[in-house]
Amino acid sequence: LNYRNTQFVTSAPDIRHLPDNTGIEIAFAGRSNAGKSSSLNRLCDQKSLAKTSKTPGRTQLINLFKVDEGCHIVDLPGYGYAQVPLEMKEKWQRSLGEYLQKRDQLGGLVVLMDIRHPMKDLDQQLIYWAVESKLPVLVLLTKADKLKTGARKQQLMKIREASLAFCGDVEVELYSSLKGIGVDKLRQKLDAWYHT
Ligand code: GDP
Structure with missing residues (x-):
């Protein structure tokens, strides 16, 4: 697919408000500041497709993007x-879990983690939910340029090893929006998930 053609479709306050006619959806998730917006912008070669907002908003929206006919990206709030507030966190986690477990359109989950702070509790929870629903997962270790080559490789090995514990289809790759590391691999993976 040509990810450069990706267009914003709509924002939804809640996963329940996403349209149904999306074909295959691939969800992008990550802790705030993990580099999700930058990664999406790099994937699609567009400067401001996904807003790299520095202010953690309270009204966090889900953004839907169309890559091609029947091929969508769902950008989940960081x-x-x-x-x-705890109450909001719990509410969000519940609906996220539901989405990952029940959304028929989902073709795969990309979880973005800062290479220096990977596999926090909620990262693991998301992967666990996805694996439970037989959904393939791609973990991107973002900002890979922040580590020297040796340390970067070591971290990749470590997280790959750790991801075996999920006993599912969980792959781990390096990513850097700044240096373009892993962008081709990400595109190949998405192509496969979209069956193109
Ligand atoms: P989001 O909150 O997950 O959407 O994260 P952003 O994409 O807004 O990025 C958070 C911060 O990390 C910003 O200051 C980015 O400039 C920085 N950042 C994102 N990707 C990279 C990268 O590949 N390399 C480096 N060095 N910094 C990055």
């Missing part, structure tokens, strides 16, 4: 803000 999680892990310390400031968000």
